[in-house]
Amino acid sequence: MFYGDTVMDIALDEMLRFHKEHEAEATLFVHPNDHPYDSDIVEIDNEHRLVQLHIKPHPDGFVSRNLVNASLFILSPRVIDYIPKGRKSNFEKHVFSRCLSDGLRMYGYVSAEYIKDMGTPDRYEKVCQDVISGKVARLNKQYPRAAVFLDRDGVINKEVKFLHKPEQLELIPGAAEAIRQINQKGYLAIVVTNQPVIARNMCSIEELNYIHALLETMLGKEHAYLDAIYYCPHHPDSGYPEERKEYKIICDCRKPQPGMILKAAKDWNIDLSQSYMIGDSENDVKAGENAGLRESWKIVQNQKDALLNLIKVLL
Numbered sequence: 001m002f003y004g005d006t007v008m009d010i011a012l013d014e015m016l017r018f019h020k021e022h023e024a025e026a027t028l029f030v031h032p033n034d035h036p037y038d039s040d041i042v043e044i045d046n047e048h049r050l051v052q053l054h055i056k057p058h059p060d061g062f063v064s065r066n067l068v069n070a071s072l073f074i075l076s077p078r079v080i081d082y083i084p085k086g087r088k089s090n091f092e093k094h095v096f097s098r099c100l101s102d103g104l105r106m107y108g109y110v111s112a113e114y115i116k117d118m119g120t121p122d123r124y125e126k127v128c129q130d131v132i133s134g135k136v137a138r139l140n141k142q143y144p145r146a147a148v149f150l151d152r153d154g155v156i157n158k159e160v161k162f163l164h165k166p167e168q169l170e171l172i173p174g175a176a177e178a179i180r181q182i183n184q185k186g187y188l189a190i191v192v193t194n195q196p197v198i199a200r201n202m203c204s205i206e207e208l209n210y211i212h213a214l215l216e217t218m219l220g221k222e223h224a225y226l227d228a229i230y231y232c233p234h235h236p237d238s239g240y241p242e243e244r245k246e247y248k249i250i251c252d253c254r255k256p257q258p259g260m261i262l263k264a265a266k267d268w269n270i271d272l273s274q275s276y277m278i279g280d281s282e283n284d285v286k287a288g289e290n291a292g293l294r295e296s297w298k299i300v301q302n303q304k305d306a307l308l309n310l311i312k313v314l315l
Contacts, residue, residue, distance in 0.1 A: 001091075002072045007127045008115035010072070011141040015109050019074045022048070022107050026079055026099060029072035029115065030108040032225035034183065036217070039068040040092055042108045050106035053096055066216040066225045067108060070115045078104070112188060112227050112268065114139040135186065144271035147227075148182045148311070149261055149288065151279035152193035154301035157215065159280070162196075164203040166214050174305035176222035181308070183225060185315045187275075188268055191229040192260040192287070198233035199247035200240070205233070228268065230260040255279075256286035261293070276314060278307065 002008070010029070019027040028050065030042045041054040041064045054064060069092060082098045083089060099106060114136045118127040130136050139145070153159045156175045160168045182189040197203050203211075212229050219225060232255070238248035253259030265272055277288025277296040288296030295314075299306040 001075055003117065005117045005119040006071060006115060007118055007131070007136065008070075008072065008113070009136045009140045010111070010113050010115060014141055015072075015111070016074060018107070018109050023105060024074070024107045025076040025104045026050075026096065026106040027074040027109050028096075028106070029070045030067040030110055031070055031112060031115065032066040032216070032227060033068045034180070034220070034223040034225055036064070036066045036068055036220040036225070037062075041065075042067045042069050044108040044110075048107050048110070050100065050108055052100070053092055055093055063210070063214050063217045065213045066220050067110065071117070072115060110228075111141060112139065112145075113141055138186070141269055144269050145186075145188055146274040147188035147190050147264070147268065147270045147276075148314075149264070149275065149277045149293070150179075150189065150191050150307075151255075151281070151284045152191050152215075152229075154280035155278060155299065155307055156191070156219075159302050162200065162202055163211070164197040164207070166211055169211060169214055169218070171218055171222075172302060172304065172307070174308035176219050176224045178308040178311040179219060179226065180222065180224040181311050181315060187315065188227045188270065189225070190227055190264050190268070191231075192255070192264065192277075193229070193231050194255050194283075195231040195233055196235035199235035199244055201242050201244045208233075228264060230264055232260060256283040256290060258287050258291035261287060261291040265291075278310060 028042055033039060038056055040056055043051040043054060043064060045051055079099060082095050084094055089095060116127055118124040150156060153163055158170045158172055179189050195208060216226060232253040234247050234249050234251045234254050236250045264270060272292050273294055275293050277284060277293050278299060279285060280299055280301040285296040285298050297310055299310055
């Protein structure tokens with residue numbers, strides 16, 4: 001089911017496969033966009049199960065991942081029973097809320113494929129341009145895409161040693177504009193970051209997820225978005241009393257190992273030979289090289305406009 005003012009080019013067979021594999025009764029297509037602050041946000045857990053729908057307008061101080069409801073659904077016939085009878089209703093406001101409260105299996109299918117509503121003259125003109133340019137068809141998941149892989153600390157947000165509190169997060173000037181240019185050029189913007197604060201027991205997975213949600217919220221206010229964030233929670237050195245021993249291992253995801261990049265490539269059908277890595281350390285550069293990326297670059301840590309200046313040269 002989809003709304004009549006949307007234009008899309010989606011690998012629906014992939015979405016249907018996801019729906020069946022999760023034995024879902026409702027699957028919502030969700031994606032990041034450049035205006036999450038005035039969009040309906042879908043909150044999902046680590047298994048992609050829907051936790052809550054946050055309908056706009058959002059309260060002051062609202063923090064969330066940038067996962068927007070695109071109004072494309074795969075529904076079990078059972079959902080029909082939750083449509084209120086005898087009155088006008090809305091799926092997001094009235095139907096899905098009842099499904100959630102009743103415990104139906106609802107999931108969010110995350111994709112960067114093209115789907116936009118053209119319900120205003122400005123949006124209609126933009127969609128027409130995207131169709132003519134081939135962008136609509138080009139973003140179908142069946143076609144490999146290029147990505148810009150980004151380290152987090154010192155590249156997007158200011159470097160703080162073992163950043164583990166939300167109040168420590170501060171965007172580097174120019175970083176949001178750089179990511180916005182990545183979005184507009186049609187590249188996937190994907191963060192790959194070592195986060196040993198988990199292994200060191202300085203914060204929990206839930207707290208790290210909140211920090212990343214805050215990062216996406218801050219970027220969203222600047223009309224920029226990340227397609228995905230991958231992090232390595234491990235650290236190879238052990239022997240500290242407060243550490244989490246299950247994360248004190250040698251892994252294939254901690255940079256300079258390429259594990260996070262290779263996983264993202266599989267998840268998003270990325271053409272690594274046409275993709276870039278930008279970080280602030282030699283480990284970032286080596287991770288990109290080990291993954292077979294086109295180029296890997298090291299920028300000056302925390303420098304104003306460092307990421308923006310490089311993106312202007314690369315793209």
